[in-house]
Amino acid sequence: MVQIEYFFYFCRVNKVFMKKLAVVALGGNALLQSNQAGTIDEQEGNALATAECLVKLLKRDYNIVITHGNGPQVGNIMLANSAANKLYGIPEMPMDICVAYSQGFIGYIIEQQLKNVLEANDMDRDIITITTQVLVNKDDRAFQNPTKPVGPYYSKEEADKFTQETGAIYKEDVRGRGWRKVVASPKPLVIINKKTIEKIAREGHIVIAVGGGGIPVFYVEPHKLQGIDAVIDKDYASALLASQINADKFFILTDIPKVCLDYNKPTERQLDKMTISEAKRYLSEGQFPEGSMGPKIRAAIHFVEHSGKDTIITKTTLLGIDNGGTRITLV
Amino acid sequence: MVQIEYFFYFCRVNKVFMKKLAVVALGGNALLQSNQAGTIDEQEGNALATAECLVKLLKRDYNIVITHGNGPQVGNIMLANSAANKLYGIPEMPMDICVAYSQGFIGYIIEQQLKNVLEANDMDRDIITITTQVLVNKDDRAFQNPTKPVGPYYSKEEADKFTQETGAIYKEDVRGRGWRKVVASPKPLVIINKKTIEKIAREGHIVIAVGGGGIPVFYVEPHKLQGIDAVIDKDYASALLASQINADKFFILTDIPKVCLDYNKPTERQLDKMTISEAKRYLSEGQFPEGSMGPKIRAAIHFVEHSGKDTIITKTTLLGIDNGGTRITLV
Numbered sequence A, B: 001m002v003q004i005e006y007f008f009y010f011c012r013v014n015k016v017f018m019k020k021l022a023v024v025a026l027g028g029n030a031l032l033q034s035n036q037a038g039t040i041d042e043q044e045g046n047a048l049a050t051a052e053c054l055v056k057l058l059k060r061d062y063n064i065v066i067t068h069g070n071g072p073q074v075g076n077i078m079l080a081n082s083a084a085n086k087l088y089g090i091p092e093m094p095m096d097i098c099v100a101y102s103q104g105f106i107g108y109i110i111e112q113q114l115k116n117v118l119e120a121n122d123m124d125r126d127i128i129t130i131t132t133q134v135l136v137n138k139d140d141r142a143f144q145n146p147t148k149p150v151g152p153y154y155s156k157e158e159a160d161k162f163t164q165e166t167g168a169i170y171k172e173d174v175r176g177r178g179w180r181k182v183v184a185s186p187k188p189l190v191i192i193n194k195k196t197i198e199k200i201a202r203e204g205h206i207v208i209a210v211g212g213g214g215i216p217v218f219y220v221e222p223h224k225l226q227g228i229d230a231v232i233d234k235d236y237a238s239a240l241l242a243s244q245i246n247a248d249k250f251f252i253l254t255d256i257p258k259v260c261l262d263y264n265k266p267t268e269r270q271l272d273k274m275t276i277s278e279a280k281r282y283l284s285e286g287q288f289p290e291g292s293m294g295p296k297i298r299a300a301i302h303f304v305e306h307s308g309k310d311t312i313i314t315k316t317t318l319l320g321i322d323n324g325g326t327r328i329t330l331v
Helices: A002-013 A040-059 A069-086 A095-120 A155-164 A193-201 A234-244 A275-282 A293-307 B001-015 B040-058 B071-088 B097-121 B156-166 B194-202 B234-246 B276-284 B295-305
Strands: A022-025 A062-067 A127-128 A133-135 A148-153 A169-172 A179-183 A207-208 A215-221 A224-227 A249-254 A273-275 A309-315 A325-328 B020-025 B062-067 B126-128 B133-136 B148-154 B171-173 B178-181 B207-208 B217-222 B226-229 B249-254 B273-275 B311-314 B327-328
Touching: A022 A040, A022 A193, A022 A234, A040 A062, A040 A095, A062 A234, A069 A095, A069 A148, A069 B071, A069 B226, A069 B273, A095 A127, A095 A207, A095 A215, A095 A224, A095 B097, A095 B133, A133 B097, A148 A155, A155 A169, A155 A179, A193 A207, A193 A234, A193 B156, A193 B194, A207 B226, A224 B097, A234 A249, A234 A293, A249 A293, A275 B020, A293 A309, A293 A325, A309 B040, B020 B040, B020 B171, B020 B194, B020 B234, B040 B062, B040 B097, B062 B194, B062 B234, B071 B097, B071 B148, B097 B126, B097 B207, B097 B217, B097 B226, B126 B178, B148 B156, B156 B178, B194 B207, B234 B295, B249 B295, B273 B276, B276 B295, B276 B327, B295 B311, B295 B327
Parallel strands: A022 A062, A022 A249, A062 A207, A127 A207, A133 A215, A249 A309, A273 A325, B020 B062, B020 B249, B062 B207, B126 B207, B133 B217, B249 B311, B273 B327
Antiparallel strands: A148 A179, A169 A179, A215 A224, A309 A325, B148 B178, B171 B178, B217 B226, B311 B327
């Protein structure tokens, strides 16, 4: 009898440990929609709507780690940085610091709105926003040919001056809006603090991490991590996190319910499921453009290939709904 | 024999749990000194020097939670905010968001430098920067008479316009530099996420939390937390954290080795120790001015009174040194 009681006690205290662990990569529209100005009220309203969808997943017995992008927010932060330097002579902060700003900001908003929704649903869980560094390699080939435009537009003269002063590379905008700094998008290698992120999440707390793809850092020398001007793809960094913390499922949220073939053509069709070899074939056939679905498919493949588990690509409102979204599987 | 083996196993796995837990409130000069411009190199250099002192404490078998101020950094963030609005029409972010920015930024810098120092010392611990909300009461009397100046200086006309638009209060700077927004400094009541902060720290990880006194939030209605324009005293918020997570010791770092009576007078003398009743008497005698030592003494009293444990006020370089600093005790 004693053994049986112990068994039930063990089950009870370990209940949260037995839940499945999911990583949920929020889409850009989770916080800011393309037709919005970016006021704090708009961003809080969007975060609240997202939080209500996340609760549906929590109710299906998942522990979750939430990741998010930071495109429009970090863009505004870099503009503010530049404006403060022009108007007040305040020293400009490098890219890694701007990402850290955006992680604090966006994490706080999601955390607050989600906490409000959890409390209203009588769910008592801590929500922990963790500033996250992500290791990259200084020898990554991406640094030889930076392509990702960031920050304000400048005149050619200003851009040339900055290049002389800092070595940074500026390229002319294709739509003629001016010259803009371009940075590399290197491959993420290690999520610093992955062990603690996994532990906190498996204990039943909700973790918000790897915001904006993480703060890119590299080893200048042994025992010397340092930030670097770069942007890590947030879906790929989220896939890396999901595989490094042994997640059971990886959700990539976007603004359409399912991945489509022949997107926006008369022959368009939605996919309920694809294997990673199908996904690779569609990628090579150009079905998923680089600016939108391409990076998500590659992130999905990374997770499935490294974990054997499924990735789901869908829209936020279909989270936790049976057969919502496109399931990417090993076989 | 089996029981004895179990006992040793228990001791081993619980080793980190048996360490003492300390909260260390960094001083403003931990990141930026008053004669510095505020470049990222200066701030990283200061954080590195601070990290080297923190390691001395870790080597004395403490688990630690680090808190920090954000005065100069959040000041620059608010200026940048205002400049971005003027130059580019970007929506201004309220005070709580600016604090969240600064928590991400400062936490990242301390985390990175401390990680480098730990690795060089062969110490393997995760360092976790947690965005921290701190609950205040909207009915706190401080909101009736806001006194804490924040953000840019404006002309009287600009200030009047903002007051009309937003209801915020602006006061003229005593040194005639213009008009500046003033916000309340309410009493912190609850450190949101204190349970998880304590747990992570007791497991042997280093936590960075409650940056800038925390993001001030209040309940607009049940289940609805919301940010508010206010500044929480960082030493007091740190004392509250220390008592709410049952810390064994609370360190408040400043730029002098010990608390002094008759500071800067011919009769100046350093204190090795004082009881909280002595501290209260000195406070009422005006020994500790509001702009500098006063808030630290009040924070020390709060922790000692609520925990029965000691607070140490000292400078960063004396951390972990026997008899360094002034010890504030219950009796």
